[in-house]
Amino acid sequence: xxxxxxxxxxxxxxxxxxxxxxxxxxxxxxxxxxxxxxxxxxxxxxxxxxxxxxxxxxxxxxxxxxxxxxxxxxxxxxxxxxxxxxxxxxxxxxxxxxxxxxxxxxxxxxxxxxxxxxxxxxxxxxxxxxxxxxxxxxxxxxxxxxxxxxxxxxxxxxxxxxxxxxxxxxxxxxxxxxxxxxxxxxxxxxxxxxxxxxxxxxxxxxxxxxxxxxxxxxxxxxxxxxxxxxxxxxxxxxxxxxxxxxxxxxxxxxxxxxxxxxxxxxx
Amino acid sequence: xxxxxxxxxxxxxxxxxxxxxxxxxxxxxxxxxxxxxxxxxxxxxxxxxxxxxxxxxxxxxxxxxxxxxxxxxxxxxxxxxxxxxxxxxxxxxxxxxxxxxxxxxxxxxxxxxxxxxxxxxxxxxxxxxxxxxxxxxxxxxxxxxxxxxxxxxxxxxxxxxxxxxxxxxxxxxxxxxxxxxxxxxxxxxxxxxxxxxxxxxxxxxxxxxxxxxxxxxxxxxxxxxxxxxxxxxxxxxxxxxxxxxxxxxxxxxxxxxxxxxxxxxxxxxxxxxxxxxxxxxxxxxxxxxxxxxxxxxxxxxxxxxxxxxxxxxxxxxxxxxxxxxxxxxxxxxxxxxxxxxxxxxxxxxxxxxxxxxxxxxxxxxxxxxxxxxxxxxxxxxxxxxxxxxxxxxxxxxxxxxxxxxxxxxxxxxxxxxxxxxxxxxxxxxxxxxxxxxxxxxxxxxxxxxxxxxxxxxxxxxxxxxxxxxxxxxxxxxxxxxxxxxxxxxxxxxxxxxxxxxxxxxxxxxxxxxxxxxxxxxxxxxxxxxxxxxxxxxxxxxxxxxxxxxxxxxxxxxxxxxxxxxxxxxxxxxxxxxxxxxxxxxxxxxxxxxxxxxx
Numbered sequence: 001x002x003x004x005x006x007x008x009x010x011x012x013x014x015x016x017x018x019x020x021x022x023x024x025x026x027x028x029x030x031x032x033x034x035x036x037x038x039x040x041x042x043x044x045x046x047x048x049x050x051x052x053x054x055x056x057x058x059x060x061x062x063x064x065x066x067x068x069x070x071x072x073x074x075x076x077x078x079x080x081x082x083x084x085x086x087x088x089x090x091x092x093x094x095x096x097x098x099x100x101x102x103x104x105x106x107x108x109x110x111x112x113x114x115x116x117x118x119x120x121x122x123x124x125x126x127x128x129x130x131x132x133x134x135x136x137x138x139x140x141x142x143x144x145x146x147x148x149x150x151x152x153x154x155x156x157x158x159x160x161x162x163x164x165x166x167x168x169x170x171x172x173x174x175x176x177x178x179x180x181x182x183x184x185x186x187x188x189x190x191x192x193x194x195x196x197x198x199x200x201x202x203x204x205x206x207x208x209x210x211x212x213x214x215x216x217x218x219x220x221x222x223x224x225x226x227x228x229x230x231x232x233x234x235x236x237x238x239x240x241x242x243x244x245x246x247x248x249x250x251x252x253x254x255x256x257x258x259x260x261x262x263x264x265x266x267x
Numbered sequence: 268x269x270x271x272x273x274x275x276x277x278x279x280x281x282x283x284x285x286x287x288x289x290x291x292x293x294x295x296x297x298x299x300x301x302x303x304x305x306x307x308x309x310x311x312x313x314x315x316x317x318x319x320x321x322x323x324x325x326x327x328x329x330x331x332x333x334x335x336x337x338x339x340x341x342x343x344x345x346x347x348x349x350x351x352x353x354x355x356x357x358x359x360x361x362x363x364x365x366x367x368x369x370x371x372x373x374x375x376x377x378x379x380x381x382x383x384x385x386x387x388x389x390x391x392x393x394x395x396x397x398x399x400x401x402x403x404x405x406x407x408x409x410x411x412x413x414x415x416x417x418x419x420x421x422x423x424x425x426x427x428x429x430x431x432x433x434x435x436x437x438x439x440x441x442x443x444x445x446x447x448x449x450x451x452x453x454x455x456x457x458x459x460x461x462x463x464x465x466x467x468x469x470x471x472x473x474x475x476x477x478x479x480x481x482x483x484x485x486x487x488x489x490x491x492x493x494x495x496x497x498x499x500x501x502x503x504x505x506x507x508x509x510x511x512x513x514x515x516x517x518x519x520x521x522x523x524x525x526x527x528x529x530x531x532x533x534x535x536x537x538x539x540x541x542x543x544x545x546x547x548x549x550x551x552x553x554x555x556x557x558x559x560x561x562x563x564x565x566x567x568x569x570x571x572x573x574x575x576x577x578x579x580x581x582x583x584x585x586x587x588x589x590x591x592x593x594x595x596x597x598x599x600x601x602x603x604x605x606x607x608x609x610x611x612x613x614x615x616x617x618x619x620x621x622x623x624x625x626x627x628x629x630x631x632x633x634x635x636x637x638x639x640x641x642x643x644x645x646x647x648x649x650x651x652x653x654x655x656x657x658x659x660x661x662x663x664x665x666x667x668x669x670x671x672x673x674x675x676x677x678x679x680x681x682x683x684x685x686x687x688x689x690x691x692x693x694x695x696x697x698x699x700x701x702x703x704x705x706x707x708x709x710x711x712x713x714x715x716x717x718x719x720x721x722x723x724x725x726x727x728x729x730x731x732x733x734x735x736x737x738x739x740x741x742x743x744x745x746x747x748x749x750x751x752x753x754x755x756x757x758x759x760x761x762x763x764x765x766x767x768x769x770x771x772x773x774x775x776x777x778x779x780x781x782x783x784x785x786x787x788x789x790x791x792x793x794x795x796x797x798x799x800x801x802x803x804x805x806x807x808x809x810x811x812x813x814x815x816x817x818x819x820x821x822x823x824x825x826x827x828x829x830x831x832x833x834x835x836x837x838x839x840x841x842x843x844x845x846x847x848x849x850x851x852x853x854x855x856x857x858x859x860x861x862x863x864x865x
Contacts, residue, residue, distance in 0.1 A: 010748065019752035019777065022770045033684045040682065044675045051671050054646050059664065062585055062654035069846040069854050071651030075591035075644070083643040084594075084636065091632040094682060099625055101684040106621035125447070125540065170539040171441040171448075172551060174616060174691060178757030178770065181688045185617045188440050188551055189534025192618045205770050209616075209691040209759045211434045213441060213448050214357040217762035 023179045026199050026225075030181030032101045039097075043090060108193065112161045115195055119154060120165040123173035123186040126215035127151045128206065135235045139165070148238045152221040157231040158201050166192045174210035177223050185210055198225035297409070299401035300829060304408050305387030306722055309715075311411060312379035313796065319370035320789050324782075325363040327746075329355045331775075331782035333764045358450040360763040361432035368435035369418060369458065372569070373465045376703060378411060379711055380572035381472055381507070385500045387722065388576075389476055391820035391827065392494050394485025394836040399478040407471035410464055417461030421454030431458040434761065436562075439532035439554050443524045446540040456525050459518045466515045473507040476500055485819060487838035491596070492858070494818055494842040495589065498596050499575025502603045506564045506571075510607070514561035517554060524549075555617055559610035567606045569703055571599055573710030574641060577666045579842070580717050581645060583816045584660040585652025586854050588843040591644045598637035598644075605634040615683050616690045624683045631681040638674050642667065653846075653854075658732030662713030665740055669705025673698055676751065691761075694754025700747045712736065715799065720813045724825045725806030728798050735794040742788025746781050753777070815855045817842050822859050 014020050025031045062070075103110045117139045122129040130153070133139040134146035156162045166175055168186035175194065176183040184194045198204070206221035226234065298304060328337060336353040355363070386404065390397055398404045421430050432451040433442040441447045442455055480501045484493070493501075523529040530547030532554045537545045582589050589595060611619065611627035645667050654660060676698045679685045689695060712735070716727040758771055765771045812821040819836045836859045844856040 010752070014752050014755075019749070019774075020755055022757045033688055036682065037679065037685050037688075040678055040685065044678055048671065048675055051642060051646065052668065055649070055664070055667060055671075058646055058649040058652075059654065062649055062652040063656065065651070065653045067653070070586040070653045072588065072846045072848060073590065073651065074588050074843075075594070075647065079643075079647065080591050080594050080640070084640055087639040088633075088636050091635055091678075092629075094678065095629050095632040098628070098682050098684050102621065102624060102628075105684065105687065106624065168537075170537050171444075172438055176691075176757075176759065178688070183616050183687050183690055187618045188537050189549075190618055205768055207757075207759055207768060211361070211438070211441065211761045214361055214432065214450060214763075216361070217357070217764050217767065220768055 021178075022205075025179070025181050026202070026204065027180040027182070027196050028199065029101060029105055029196070030179075033181045036098055036101065040094060043094065111163075111193075111195055115161040115163040116157075117163045117165070118156050120167060120191075121154060121175065121186075122167045122169045123175065123208065123212070123219070124169040125171065125213050126208075126219045128154070128175075128219065128221045129169065130154050132235060132238065135232060135239055141165075146239075148235065148242055150238060152206075153224060154206065154221065155224045155226060155231055155234050156198060157228045158198050158225040160228075161195060161197045163193055163195045166194050171212050172210050173208050173212045173219065176207045176209035177204050178207070179204040180223070183209055198223070201225050201227060297405060299397075299405045301386050301390050301398045301401070301404055302722070302827060302831075304404055305383050305385075307408050308378050308382035308386060308411075309384075309722075311408075311415075312375050312383055313799070315370055315374040315415070316379075317792065317796070319367055319375055320792060322363050322367035322370065324785060324789055325355065326360070326367060327778075327782040327785045329360050329363075329763060330765075331779040333766060355763075357763040358432060361434075361761065362430035362450070364761060365431045365434055366418070366421075369431070371703075372435060372565075373462065374411070374415060374418065376569045376707055377465070377469060377565070380569065380707070381469065381476070381500065381503060382408065382411070384496075384572060384576060384711075384714055384718070385472065385476055385503075387718065388496055388820065389479055389500055390483070391721070391823060391831060392497050392818050393480060393483060393488055394819040394832065394838065395479060395483035396830040396832065398475050399483055400475050403471050403475050407468045407475065410468035410471065414461045414464035414468065417457045417464060421457040421461065431455045436558060437521070437554075438558075439521065439524070439549075439551050440534075440537060440539070443521060443532050443549075443554075444537075444539050444545065445525065446542050449540070456522055459522050459525075462518050463515055466511050466518075469507050470511055473504040473511075476504040477508065480504075485836045485838050488819075488858075489838075491593065492838055492841045494575070495578040495592070495595055495599075496572070496575040499571045499573075499599055502599050503568050503571050506568050506603050506606065510561045510564040510568075513557055514565075517557035517561070520557075521554065552614070552617060552619060555614050556610070559613045560607075563610040563613065564603070564606045566699075566702070567602055569707055571602065573666065573707040573714075574599065576714045576717075577663050577710045578645070578648075579818070580659050580713055581648055581663045582843045582845060583717075583814050584657070584663065585649050585654050586845045587648055587652040588841075588845055588847075589644070590647030590650070591640075592841065592843065594640055595644055598640045601637040602634060605630060605637070609634055612681055612686070615686045628681060628683050632678075635674065635678065635681070638670075642671055642674070657716075657729050658727070658736055659713045659717045661733065661736045662709045665709040665736070666706050666713065669701050669709060669743075673701030673705055676701065688757075689754055691759055692754040693750045693758045693760060696760055697747050697750030697754060700750070704743060705747070709739075712739070712795070715795075717814070718820075719799075719802065719806075720809030720825050721820055721823070722826060723803050723806070724809055725802055726809050726813060727802040727806060731794055731798040735791055735798065738791035738794070739788055742784045742786075742791055745784030746788060749777050749781050812857075815853070817844060817855055817857050819858055822857065 025034045120131040120139060128151060130150050131143060132148040134148060166184055166186050168188045172188060173186040174183055175186055180196050182196050184192055202225055204223040206223050208216055208219035295303060334354055431454050433448055445452060480497060520531045524531050530549045532549040532551050533545050533547055534549055535545055535547050578589055578595060609627060609631045611623050612631045615624050679689055680695060680698060716732050719727045753774060756774060758765055758774060766775055809825050811825055822836050823832050838858045839861060840858055842858055846854045847856045849862055850856045
């Protein structure tokens, strides 16, 4: 059977050809997910090669069979037991071994305690609306007058545990950041907490992974992981831009910003 | 049916004596004969296979040459399809993949297995002269046509440029609020009505199959002497009967929501397409639960009959009894039973309670077990056989091989943490095409030449069959294996133009390669159609039992007349007694043979 060989060759050259993960995982949970992927790849790879060698062998022997008649056999109870119990054990192991990562990722009581709630992300046709609290304040469940709004670019401080509140304003979307290995559907009528941690500064592509209409492919966003000082500077700049009423220096906006800066200093 | 052979023959002749031959319309159009209905189903589904394939090529074309005008299509159809100048618009792209999936699932795979082969084979294999309810059987075929009409209508309403565009899964809110997906419009409602007709058609078939298999088996045909094809059809019928009502109900709820203003799925305060905020308190996840409660068992409806048929063909082609007949039956039953409690694995990222994610992961892993047992038993069946390599064997072996690939790639999707990454990427597209095309359609491509002599009294051309197999196999793997790589690279499904995202730009050449393979695969199907039609007229004439097989269907004439059997069969043993020492002169022992020598 030439087919397993082709498959293995393709798998072997894939990482070099760019047909593999877009980048390494830049989040701790993402790294664990990758490790689980490789663990399953090994188990599945052995099974795939084993079954195909078996299939190829019995076919080759069967075509070459010189006996007057085929082997008259209705099966073997022992073999049936063997190949029921062995896969059952392996499958149980795979599923139980993974519960830990899933729990950390989704079960709220197991979430890290030191998370900062950065923003509320509301997916719409066909953009990501982002609501930050004013610099130095905490994100409130309901919109506040001094909240900061932007679209598609989600700025987060690097190396910190980030919580976002994921919502949908119209239809179902899905918040997918391949570089961080996170995906969570945004369900209309529900607010879903999503947490992640970035391990390196940089821009991570944000895409939509649930069909949301004709412009589904256009929902291009970014998660920008920045040093904490840069992140706070960004929020201040955003506050200044938002408060700018057309008078004075556009970079500082006006008196509002000064107050905000004081609040930040206190912290 | 009587227990005595002689009485059975007598009854049979009486039946014929009192029967007048129906006219042409009654015989070939509104026929109540299960064989004609089966062939009608087969022809219809092969036609729909071409339609669905053409839609898929549209999808592939866009992914390989985004926004390029489609060659030929534009001139041929006078610019009716796509947007200006034959270019595929994003709206049209969503329609293409929605209708590709709908046609392939509801009008090809489900009816070709249950409708075509189920109808043709069940009475012949259990030794009955027809289905239990012939009129219901006829209706089950003719209820396909309103469905085809509704699906087709959904393409033509709104000037040939509107169709359901919300995916075959049709998740609300997108599918429930007209403004959310304006291009879908009225066709989305027609599509839902079409779905109901398909459901009615399947339900009629399923009731009929269950009754026939339980009540009309030939004398001596005990449950554990039934061929695995019959077991698989029986289990499939049960699955359909219990799962379909849920989909039908969900479909009606969605129609009511779209047309009558009910609020099942749409929550309040959504501003859709800059309209007024929605009112109501629906829950979008409700649809997903209802939909997948049907559609996951449906995956097995689309697979189990192929498993059964491949078991029958394989045993015949390797001249060996099935390895572990009872484990095969029990594993099919286990797949069907577990199939009802794994639907949540489609919803791992949906935001449902994470405890459900764990439960569904474990039940999903467990459903891999009976599938593994079946694979090992097929390999065991080939072990020590005497194999003749013809089209049927090649397709059966491809079935096993592709099913292994499709089954194994499912393990990543069954594990919740890795599914977080792979959900709704091309990884899942690769997975289900390996199972539905790689397994089910290769099984059907084997079953067509295997039972063709019984359908038409002639054999199909084996050389053309092998050529068709080879091109399809190469085209199939060239198209779908790279999808695994795309999935790992984070390539999401249903994107009209993924290349606007920088991390996917470099995947364009690979998509071109896949599209070329898909075109090859599409063209290869013309060989099948040519072979199918031409063999009807010029194929080699077949005897009653051209493959030296054991089943009851091979004791009937080829093709069987009205009422199937000229001698009512009596069953003495199981269907897989190939190479039995009880028959020293030959390597098969038919179910109707009394012991020939001691």
